[in-house]
Amino acid sequence: MADELELLRHANPVPVDGPHFGEGPLDHRAERHLDRLLRERPTASASTASSTSEPALTASTTSAPSPPRRRTRSAWGLAATAVVAALVSALLFTDQTTAPAVAAPRPLLVRADSTPVPLSTLAERARAAAAGGTPKLRKGTHVQSWSLGMSDDEPPITLPEERVVRWHADDSHTEIVVATDPRHPDRPVLGGEGKLVEDGHVLSRQTYPPSWSDAPPQSPPPTDVAGLRAYLQEAAYSRTALNTGELLDTVATLLDTWTLGARESATLARLLAGTEGLRPLGQVTDRLGRRGQAYVYEGSGSRRMLIMDLVTGAVLGLETTFRTAEPEYGVKAGDVMSYRAWMR
Amino acid sequence: MSNDEIFAAAYREHYWAVSRYVARRLDGRTSEVEEVVAEVFTVAWRRRADLPTAPLPWLYGVARNCLANAVRGYGRRRRLVDRLGHDESAHGRHIVDSPDTEAPGAWVHEALNRLSPADQEVLRLTAWEELAVEEVAVALGCGRRAAAMRLHRARRRLRAEIDRMCPPTVSKERSHG
Numbered sequence: 001m002a003d004e005l006e007l008l009r010h011a012n013p014v015p016v017d018g019p020h021f022g023e024g025p026l027d028h029r030a031e032r033h034l035d036r037l038l039r040e041r042p043t044a045s046a047s048t049a050s051s052t053s054e055p056a057l058t059a060s061t062t063s064a065p066s067p068p069r070r071r072t073r074s075a076w077g078l079a080a081t082a083v084v085a086a087l088v089s090a091l092l093f094t095d096q097t098t099a100p101a102v103a104a105p106r107p108l109l110v111r112a113d114s115t116p117v118p119l120s121t122l123a124e125r126a127r128a129a130a131a132g133g134t135p136k137l138r139k140g141t142h143v144q145s146w147s148l149g150m151s152d153d154e155p156p157i158t159l160p161e162e163r164v165v166r167w168h169a170d171d172s173h174t175e176i177v178v179a180t181d182p183r184h185p186d187r188p189v190l191g192g193e194g195k196l197v198e199d200g201h202v203l204s205r206q207t208y209p210p211s212w213s214d215a216p217p218q219s220p221p222p223t224d225v226a227g228l229r230a231y232l233q234e235a236a237y238s239r240t241a242l243n244t245g246e247l248l249d250t251v252a253t254l255l256d257t258w259t260l261g262a263r264e265s266a267t268l269a270r271l272l273a274g275t276e277g278l279r280p281l282g283q284v285t286d287r288l289g290r291r292g293q294a295y296v297y298e299g300s301g302s303r304r305m306l307i308m309d310l311v312t313g314a315v316l317g318l319e320t321t322f323r324t325a326e327p328e329y330g331v332k333a334g335d336v337m338s339y340r341a342w343m344r
Numbered sequence: 345m346s347n348d349e350i351f352a353a354a355y356r357e358h359y360w361a362v363s364r365y366v367a368r369r370l371d372g373r374t375s376e377v378e379e380v381v382a383e384v385f386t387v388a389w390r391r392r393a394d395l396p397t398a399p400l401p402w403l404y405g406v407a408r409n410c411l412a413n414a415v416r417g418y419g420r421r422r423r424l425v426d427r428l429g430h431d432e433s434a435h436g437r438h439i440v441d442s443p444d445t446e447a448p449g450a451w452v453h454e455a456l457n458r459l460s461p462a463d464q465e466v467l468r469l470t471a472w473e474e475l476a477v478e479e480v481a482v483a484l485g486c487g488r489r490a491a492a493m494r495l496h497r498a499r500r501r502l503r504a505e506i507d508r509m510c511p512p513t514v515s516k517e518r519s520h521g
Contacts, residue, residue: 004503008471011452014367021363021377026356033382034355037389038348206348 028213035211035218039175039256105146105158105183105287105336107321108305110294114283117293117310119273126269126313130262135344137220137261139167142343144182144288146336150329158336159190161203165257171210177203183287217250217257221264225271228264244277245299248306252318255342260314269313278306288341292316298323302337317341351392354399355385361400361473365407368472383410401475401482408465408483455505463498470495 002010014021026034142164150156160181167173179191179201191197211218216235222228233242236250251268254260260268272278272295281294284307292307301324307317320337331337345353362384367377384407388395396402456464469475469483481491 004499004506005467005471007452007506008456008467008502011449011456012368012472013453014364014472016364021360021367023360026359029378030355030359033385034352037355037386038352040389204346204348206346208352 028215028218031211031213032215032218035208035213038206038208105339107334107336108284108286108294108307108319108339110282110284112282116280116282118280119269119278119295122293122308122310122313123266123269123273125311126262126266129312130266133262135261137264138259138344139220139257140165140173141256141259143256144180144341144343146181146287146339148331148335148337150326150331155330156335157190163256171212172207173211174205174207176205179203217254221254221258221260221267223263223267225267225274228267228271244275244297245302245304247275248297248304248318251306251315252340255315255340259342259344262312262314265312265314268315269308272306272308281305283310286317286341287339288317288343290316290341307341315342347392347395350395351389354388354395354403358400358403359385362403362407365404365473366411368468369411380407380410396482398479398482401479404469404473404475404483405485451509452506455502455509458505459498459501462494463501466491466494466498467502 016022142162144160144162146158146160148156148158160179161177162180162182163175163177165173165175179189179197180199181187181189184199186199188196189199189201191201191203197203213219216231219231222231229241232247232250232254233240235253236242236246238246242250251272254268258264277297278295279297281296283291284294284305285291286307290307291310293310295306295308297304297306301322303321303323305319305321306315307319308315317340319339322331322333322335322337325331325333359381363377363381366380366384370376370380384403387406387410388399388403391406394402456467459467466480466484469480473483475483477492477495478488480495481488484491484494486494
C-alpha cells in the first residue's frame with residue numbers, strides 16, 4: 001500500500017491542475033481587490049468614517065489574527081507623538097512663516113447670502129452644459145484630500161495629500177501621491193507616516209502593470225441614470241440598492257478612478273437629483289477656491305456635504321464631518337473627518 | 345522595491361495558491377473562498393512590512409488564522425462549522441477514483457478527519473500545499489524541529505487510522521481483485 005502522504009496527495013480536493021483556482025492571471029475581482037489595497041492609505045484604516053465603500057477591508061478588520069485596528073491606532077499614536085515633537089521643535093526653532101501646515105481643515109461655510117439651488121435645477125444645467133460633449137471622460141484622477149487619522153490616546157491628525165493617477169496606452173497606470181496642503185503653500189506638512197515633510201514631498205510613486213478589469217469602478221461609467229445606479233451598486237460590492245450615504249461614498253470611489261466628462265457628470269447630477277435626503281444648502285467656496293453649490297446628507301454618525309459646480313453640475317468635492325463627538329478619539333462634533341476635492 | 349511593490353508581486357504570484365489553500369479547507373465553494381482570500385490579503389497588506397522573502401508559507405499562516413477566525417466569527421459560525429466539520433459533501437466530493445489505481449479518495453479524507461485539527465493541518469500543508477518542513481514551520485509559526493516532530497507524529501497517526509479503516513490485507517485483495 002502507498003505511503004500515507006502519497007495517499008493524501010492523491011486525495012487533494014483542489015489540485016493545481018484542477019478545474020478551479022488553477023494558476024493564471026488574476027481575475028477582475030482579484031485585480032480590483034489588489035487595486036483597492038494598494039490605494040488604501042493609513043488614514044483609511046484609522047478613520048471611523050463610514051466604510052461602506054470598502055467592505056472587504058472592514059470585514060477583515062474584525063477577523064485579522066492580530067487586531068489590525070489596534071495596530072493601526074498604536075501606529076498612529078506613535079505618529080502623533082512624532083508630530084507633537086516635530087511641531088514643538090518647528091515652533092521653537094523656526095519663525096512663524098515656516099510653521100508647518102498641520103492644522104485640520106475647518107468645515108466649509110455656506111455663504112449666508114446665497115440661495116440654495118435645487119439639485120433638479122443643477123441637473124438641468126448639467127444636461128445643457130453636456131450638449132457640447134466636452135470635456136470628455138478620462139480614466140485616472142487628480143484629487144486633493146485631507147483625511148483624519150485617529151488614535152486612542154493622542155490627538156487626531158490630518159494628512160493632506162494630492163494624488164494623481166494617469167493611465168497609459170498599454171493599460172498600465174501610474175499613481176503619484178505627494179504631501180501638500182494648497183491652503184499653505186511651501187510649508188512643511190504631515191506625510192503618510194505622520195512625520196513632517198516638505199511641501200510637495202513624494203509619498204509614493206508607483207506604476208502598476210497593465211490591467212484590463214472590466215468591472216466597476218474600472219469599467220467606464222454608463223451615461224444613463226439606471227445604468228449608473230447599477231454600476232455604483234456593483235462598485236460598492238452591494239447586493240442591495242445603496243442608501244444615500246453609501247451612494248455618496250461610492251461616488252467618491254468613482255471619482256477616485258475616473259475624471260468624468262460632461263455627459264457622465266450630467267448623468268451623475270440626474271442620479272443625485274433623484275436621491276433622497278440630499279438637501280441644498282447654498283453656495284460654498286471649496287478649499288481649492290472654487291465656488292460650488294453644497295448639498296448635505298445627514299447620516300447617522302456623519303454628515304456628508306457634496307459640492308457641485310454651479311454651471312456644469314460636476315462634483316467638485318465631498319466633505320464628511322462628525323455629527324457627534326467621539327471623545328475617545330479626541331474628535332468634536334463638526335470636525336472634518338475627510339475632504340476630497342477632485343480636479344481635472 | 346518598496347513594501348507595496350513587494351506585496352503586489354506576492355499577491356499576483358500567490359493569489360491562486362492561497363485560493364486553493366482556502367478552497368481545500370472550505371469545500372471549494374467559490375463565494376466563500378473569495379471572501380476569505382480577500383481577508384487573507386487584506387491582513388497581509390496591513391502586515392506587509394513583515395512579508396518574508398519567500399512569502400507563500402507565511403501567507404498560508406495568515407490564511408489559517410483567517411479561516412479560524414471565520415469559523416469563530418459571529419454570524420457565519422454555524423455555516424462554516426457545518427461545512428468544515430459535518431458536511432458530508434466536504435469530504436471527497438471532488439475526488440474521482442481512477443479505475444486503474446487504488447486512489448482511495450473519500451476514505452483517506454475520513455481517516456484524516458479522525459485526527460486532531462493540528463495533525464490534519466500539518467499533513468495537509470505537506471501533502472496538498474507540498475511544503476517542506478521549514479516552510480511548514482513558517483506556516484504554523486513554530487520552529488523547524490517542532491514542525492518535523494508534529495509531522496512525524498501526525499503521519500504515524502494517519503497511518504494508524506488508514507490501517508484501521510482499510511487493513512493492508514484488504515487493500516492487497518482490492519488491488520488484485
